[in-house]
Amino acid sequence: MKVSTKWLQDYVDLKIDPAQLAEKIERTAVEVDEEYRLADGLKKIVVGYVQSKKPHPDSDHLNICQVDVGQEKSLQIICGAPNLEADRKVIVALPGSRIADNVKIKRSKMRGEVSEGMICSLQEIGFAESVVPKEFANGIYFLPNNAQPGDSVYSYLGMDEAIIDLDVTPNRADMLSMRGTATELAAIYDKPVHFSHPQVTETAAEKTSDLLQVTADSTLAPTYLIRIIKNVTLKASPLWLQKRLWNAGVRPINNVVDVTNYILLDYGQPLHSFDYDQIAGKHLNVRLAHDGETLQTLDEQERQLRPGKDIVIADQQGAAALAGTMGGLRTAVSDQTTTIALEAAVFDATRIRQTARRHKLHSEASTRFERGINQKTVAEALDAAAMLIAELGDGQLTKGILKAALAEPQDVTVKISLDKINQVLGTNLSVASVKDIFQRLGFQVTVAATDFTVVIPPSRWDISIPADLIEEVARIYGYDNLPATLPTSVLTPGHYTYQQRVIRQTRQLLESAGLDQAISYGLTNNKKAQRFMMEPSAVTELSFPMSSDRTTARMNLISGLLDDVAYNVARKVENVALYEEGRVFYRQADQVRPREVEHVAGALTGEFTPSTWHEPSNGIDFFTTKGIVEFLLKSLGISQACFVRGDSHEEMHPGRTADIYLGEQFIGFVGEVHPAVCQEYRIKRTYVFELDLQQIIEAPKQAELYHPISKYPAITRDVALAVDQTIENAAIINCFYDHGGKYLRSVQLFDVYQGKKMAANKKSLAYKLTYQAQDATLADEQVNQDFERVLGRLEAEFGAVVR
Amino acid sequence: MNLQNKLTDLKRQALSEIEQTETPDKINEIRVHLLGKKGPITEILRGMRELPKEQRPEVGSFANKVRDELTNAIDEQKEKIETLLTAKRLENEAIDVTLPGVPVKTGTPHIIMQVIDQIEKLFLGMGYQVVDGPEVEEDHYNFEMMNLPKDHPARDMQDTFYITDQILMRTQTSPVQARTMEKHDFSQGPLRMISPGKVYRRDTDDATHSHQFHQVEGLVIDKHITMADLKGTLAKIAQTIFGEEREIRLRPSYFPFTEPSVEVDVSCFKCGGKGCQVCKQTGWIEVLGAGMVHPNVLKMAGIDPEVYGGFAFGLGPDRFAMLKYGVDDIREFYLNDVRFLEQFSQKG
Numbered sequence A: 001m002k003v004s005t006k007w008l009q010d011y012v013d014l015k016i017d018p019a020q021l022a023e024k025i026e027r028t029a030v031e032v033d034e035e036y037r038l039a040d041g042l043k044k045i046v047v048g049y050v051q052s053k054k055p056h057p058d059s060d061h062l063n064i065c066q067v068d069v070g071q072e073k074s075l076q077i078i079c080g081a082p083n084l085e086a087d088r089k090v091i092v093a094l095p096g097s098r099i100a101d102n103v104k105i106k107r108s109k110m111r112g113e114v115s116e117g118m119i120c121s122l123q124e125i126g127f128a129e130s131v132v133p134k135e136f137a138n139g140i141y142f143l144p145n146n147a148q149p150g151d152s153v154y155s156y157l158g159m160d161e162a163i164i165d166l167d168v169t170p171n172r173a174d175m176l177s178m179r180g181t182a183t184e185l186a187a188i189y190d191k192p193v194h195f196s197h198p199q200v201t202e203t204a205a206e207k208t209s210d211l212l213q214v215t216a217d218s219t220l221a222p223t224y225l226i227r228i229i230k231n232v233t234l235k236a237s238p239l240w241l242q243k244r245l246w247n248a249g250v251r252p253i254n255n256v257v258d259v260t261n262y263i264l265l266d267y268g269q270p271l272h273s274f275d276y277d278q279i280a281g282k283h284l285n286v287r288l289a290h291d292g293e294t295l296q297t298l299d300e301q302e303r304q305l306r307p308g309k310d311i312v313i314a315d316q317q318g319a320a321a322l323a324g325t326m327g328g329l330r331t332a333v334s335d336q337t338t339t340i341a342l343e344a345a346v347f348d349a350t351r352i353r354q355t356a357r358r359h360k361l362h363s364e365a366s367t368r369f370e371r372g373i374n375q376k377t378v379a380e381a382l383d384a385a386a387m388l389i390a391e392l393g394d395g396q397l398t399k400g401i402l403k404a405a406l407a408e409p410q411d412v413t414v415k416i417s418l419d420k421i422n423q424v425l426g427t428n429l430s431v432a433s434v435k436d437i438f439q440r441l442g443f444q445v446t447v448a449a450t451d452f453t454v455v456i457p458p459s460r461w462d463i464s465i466p467a468d469l470i471e472e473v474a475r476i477y478g479y480d481n482l483p484a485t486l487p488t489s490v491l492t493p494g495h496y497t498y499q500q501r502v503i504r505q506t507r508q509l510l511e512s513a514g515l516d517q518a519i520s521y522g523l524t525n526n527k528k529a530q531r532f533m534m535e536p537s538a539v540t541e542l543s544f545p546m547s548s549d550r551t552t553a554r555m556n557l558i559s560g561l562l563d564d565v566a567y568n569v570a571r572k573v574e575n576v577a578l579y580e581e582g583r584v585f586y587r588q589a590d591q592v593r594p595r596e597v598e599h600v601a602g603a604l605t606g607e608f609t610p611s612t613w614h615e616p617s618n619g620i621d622f623f624t625t626k627g628i629v630e631f632l633l634k635s636l637g638i639s640q641a642c643f644v645r646g647d648s649h650e651e652m653h654p655g656r657t658a659d660i661y662l663g664e665q666f667i668g669f670v671g672e673v674h675p676a677v678c679q680e681y682r683i684k685r686t687y688v689f690e691l692d693l694q695q696i697i698e699a700p701k702q703a704e705l706y707h708p709i710s711k712y713p714a715i716t717r718d719v720a721l722a723v724d725q726t727i728e729n730a731a732i733i734n735c736f737y738d739h740g741g742k743y744l745r746s747v748q749l750f751d752v753y754q755g756k757k758m759a760a761n762k763k764s765l766a767y768k769l770t771y772q773a774q775d776a777t778l779a780d781e782q783v784n785q786d787f788e789r790v791l792g793r794l795e796a797e798f799g800a801v802v803r
Numbered sequence B: 001m002n003l004q005n006k007l008t009d010l011k012r013q014a015l016s017e018i019e020q021t022e023t024p025d026k027i028n029e030i031r032v033h034l035l036g037k038k039g040p041i042t043e044i045l046r047g048m049r050e051l052p053k054e055q056r057p058e059v060g061s062f063a064n065k066v067r068d069e070l071t072n073a074i075d076e077q078k079e080k081i082e083t084l085l086t087a088k089r090l091e092n093e094a095i096d097v098t099l100p101g102v103p104v105k106t107g108t109p110h111i112i113m114q115v116i117d118q119i120e121k122l123f124l125g126m127g128y129q130v131v132d133g134p135e136v137e138e139d140h141y142n143f144e145m146m147n148l149p150k151d152h153p154a155r156d157m158q159d160t161f162y163i164t165d166q167i168l169m170r171t172q173t174s175p176v177q178a179r180t181m182e183k184h185d186f187s188q189g190p191l192r193m194i195s196p197g198k199v200y201r202r203d204t205d206d207a208t209h210s211h212q213f214h215q216v217e218g219l220v221i222d223k224h225i226t227m228a229d230l231k232g233t234l235a236k237i238a239q240t241i242f243g244e245e246r247e248i249r250l251r252p253s254y255f256p257f258t259e260p261s262v263e264v265d266v267s268c269f270k271c272g273g274k275g276c277q278v279c280k281q282t283g284w285i286e287v288l289g290a291g292m293v294h295p296n297v298l299k300m301a302g303i304d305p306e307v308y309g310g311f312a313f314g315l316g317p318d319r320f321a322m323l324k325y326g327v328d329d330i331r332e333f334y335l336n337d338v339r340f341l342e343q344f345s346q347k348g
């Protein structure tokens, strides 16, 4: 809502610097987007009188004008505007002036002829395209004939008025009008308001009720009023009205439309004008749309109405207007119109809101119907509009106002105690100061001891409960005046839950392992959502997505990380090590809401540590990635995780992926992304892991206990075994532990070899076995026995041959 | 020449030779030669047998003295040589200490998570609990329990991704508060909570809009909670994130779930309030929204608004991070360019 301080001055006496006023509004009522004058930034733009014009000898569209700008000598100005006329007052940018967008105007030559300035259009001096009257849209503007050459143009055009652009919150719809805003400011500054009220004179002979019948379902339109104005001449509005409109950001059109817009701004009351002669059957009825009913609206669109939902104003032929949102073309006011049927109403807010949404017809009018309007001034606004149309269009009002419905506005009474106010605000206000605030706001107050009974007028329909009154007291008293304290009840220290702690530790562990934390989007496309999944699940999809990239809740984290890897690689960042911790959304087909499971995933590509002058680079492969997973699991107290070859993931390299189990439970996987997927993302070999963090959180943890360290020397044995390539290290290690004897402490793989020295399909695995007793020094013979026995076992089970 | 003179000559010669020795090998050689069984001193002592008995002790003691002197000289020279050699070796081992050290590879927490961590720590210290809740929410908790019935005009303030009529991507983390309020047992004490997490809005991504961002919402409900308590708490947040000297101011605003509702500005951390680009010359930056919990919200959660009251606030870690670090495009947070992420590796 763009509020002109000059207009405001009509209603409340505020001699306050506009910047300070804006600040006060922002601190006390609603947000202010901007405080400005249309003239801001302009310089040396004056009234000019075009004394003569003649065609430029070297141009088919330029004219050479002699322009009186109030100086001794008139100026020669070249002008190309198609609507240029001599003997008119125009806007002149003098040499050395500044026009819109900070453009400087200088004396210049145009095709050989001197031009001492520029004759301007409204746009050229900063008017928005959307407010320029149509007749001046493609040319220069003509000032009134009494404008004085040489005067600055700003006051003629209202450009010197300070405008405060309010961002009115949904609860303060009372401030979507000049009168509402004036009322608010009067309260803030403790000043009286003086509103003018229309004096209705009905000079036409006819009675309105003889011309038209109106009926309304009062649940749809609690108030529905019509006045008729006869013999109206449509023409441009006077400049004072046009100025008010364009300063409010509204384009002047003609006197009838302008008046309805003016009254909308003044009272916040939307109005609609029908061409009386086009109303079929001379009967208007407010009802819900019928089955199959359509309406061609003012924007010439044929609209399918929603039966039983959209409110329409219908005549005998059917829908004539979509209530509160847009009129119909058939009954619209046109150049031929002479008799206006003017509607002022209150419509059901919820239905108007739905209609505006479904038909995408949000407007100044629909916004006000949705948020509420002052029920007390519906009729007054109608009277004021009808009188002004009659005045500006030389018409006459018919006798009487038609009332299809008229809701009597009710005052609302709210009781509140001083204690309650001070308790909520933490203040120590007195009865007198609270009473004063209520009175300034125009509320009637009666006080009994420290209890207030407050009567709120219909102009503040947002107030209905004690909390609303507390807010009024707080903001008028001033938030700056509130003390600042902290809640004082007994303090019990806060702490993370176990789950929250594990999640945060997981992040820290992966960071200490060298991975950067990524946060990707939770919504992705259907395909990416369903990749790298750890359990079967139905998708969770948006019903009206904004883009095809964000349609589905993710069911894995890797897809998002691969997007991140691809983004980096495309920008020549070749070394990427990222992890993400977040939710995936699994849904059973018969559930509406998905189960949200905490996952953690990583993606690594390129070099883990790049080469330096000191060391060669350290590339990323399956085993670096697996090492990170092992580190994470071990640090989180999961010591029994078991890695088995996982060749069933469509998106993973079948030979380089391990599924991770905790007992029987599948908790995740680690491996190389399938080359086909890498190609799709245009990335090189990339290694990923994804773990179900929820299962890790819930898994039983190994208690950390002290194990005494043996005082006796250990004995080691190294052995290299030749086995088939298909034999897995894990199987051999398990065999060692299962059959290695009671002194075997640890088995460590220290070499893997396959190559020239080995037979085809064979590989060599070398292990270091450590034997130690807790209570004695071991003899070689004891160890040898155990060692030989386990080697025999390995040979029997795996055909392992000692090399 | 008598034996003493011979010994004196020998000593003089030997000392000069020892002094000129530069290698450990040579000094060992000298030691073996001079003091060995076939060495000149032994030789001279052997000649003592020919002396008269009474002269022997004198010469013997003189000879032993020479031997000791030479032994000392050899030891000293040896030590001198070794010190020199060590110095030489160390000199050869000198390196260019200005070459860079071997980098330690660690990862960086996401900047938004760093902001959230800071806020969590502040509130844990003030006795709040951190509560998580679903990102795919019911309309009931996301809106209706927040005093936003269907077709309320304020629903326009938050464009929503719906899954079905009743299920949506949460637009705020306040549904977590609704769920917690419903369950909280006030006989066990007041409710103090924050709910951090991802939220979603039906928005087209650009430099200042993102369909996904983060929120931390806070809620305190007890018997005597005042707006002054809210003001003090908000000042703490501003000071924790933006610096100890920060001040706040409150402006009236509107949120359906609070009444009174306020917008909170923090004094500009860049210019200290004088006016600059960051604060658009106003000296103040809007950082969060807050208010006193609306009685309808309490009632819907089964809490008696006559007995209990409280405050709520909501802030955006994305916006905080943008302001604090001068990030001018919100999309940076979700593209995860490593060069972006690793800029924020400073701890503490």
Ligand SMILES: [Zn+2]
Residues within 6 Å of the ligand: B268, B269, B270, B271, B272, B273, B274, B275, B276, B277, B278, B279, B280, B281, B283, B284
């Ligand atoms: Zn600043």
